[in-house]
Amino acid sequence: MNSMSSESTDKQAEVKANPKASIFDGWNAPPNLVTYSRIVLVIIFLVLDVMAGEWGADNLTLRWVAAVLFIIAASTDKIDGWMARKYNQVTEMGKLMDPIADKLLTCGAMIVCSVFGELGWWVTALFLIREIGITVMRFFVMERPGGKVIAAAWPGKLKTVFQCVGLSMLLLPMWTLDNSATTPMWLTGYYFLTYTIIYVALVLCLYSGGVYLYNTFVAPKKAEQ
Secondary structure (H helix, E strand, C coil): CHHHHHHHHHHHHHHHHCCCCCCCCCCCCHHHHHHHHHHHHHHHHHHHHHHHCHHHCCCHHHHHHHHHHHHHHHHCHHHHHHHHHHCCCCCHHHHHHHHHHHHHHHHHHHHHHHHCCCCCHHHHHHHHHHHHHHHHHHHHHHHCCCCCCCCCCHHHHHHHHHHHHHHHHHHCCHHHHCCCCCCCHHHHHHHHHHHHHHHHHHHHHHHHHHHHHHHHHHHHHHHHC
């Protein structure tokens, strides 16, 4: 009985000595400001992409601009993380908002593409189920005693790379570069490669989701045994 009481006291002392960091600690750190800027850029991209219409039929110029903005937003993904590590400004807010910014960019682009008939809804639906589910679980993990945001693992990061490359290729209106009456072989190959990359990203998406579930719920229990 005394040992149990002593163990409980030790745990309470440990919690007091190492209080859980607030999610808002360091919210205005420069890396987080970069992340917020990327979110604003995502919103601008989505507005322009919708205004451009299906395959850029309503405004081809806006489609080109939207595609370039998507590429810029996707390319700057690593800047905030690099800044946080280099200047020792890694925060819980940053670990949460960085993947959310990525999901807003990629999932938003996929939804618009599916609405326009440029990408199958089944692909977008599977991505959304995984992304929304993992995001909700991140909040769930944070609310647990001693819970911390689990950073993205390498399969998830690789998924993001393939997803961004595939969507960039899909958004670029490459068909406008050829005025021939029939579809040229290079254009057929281009879109075949585009969709292949997106499907590879989908496989990585589902796999990385399983890895996250394992690391969140299974691995900790095994470590306690």
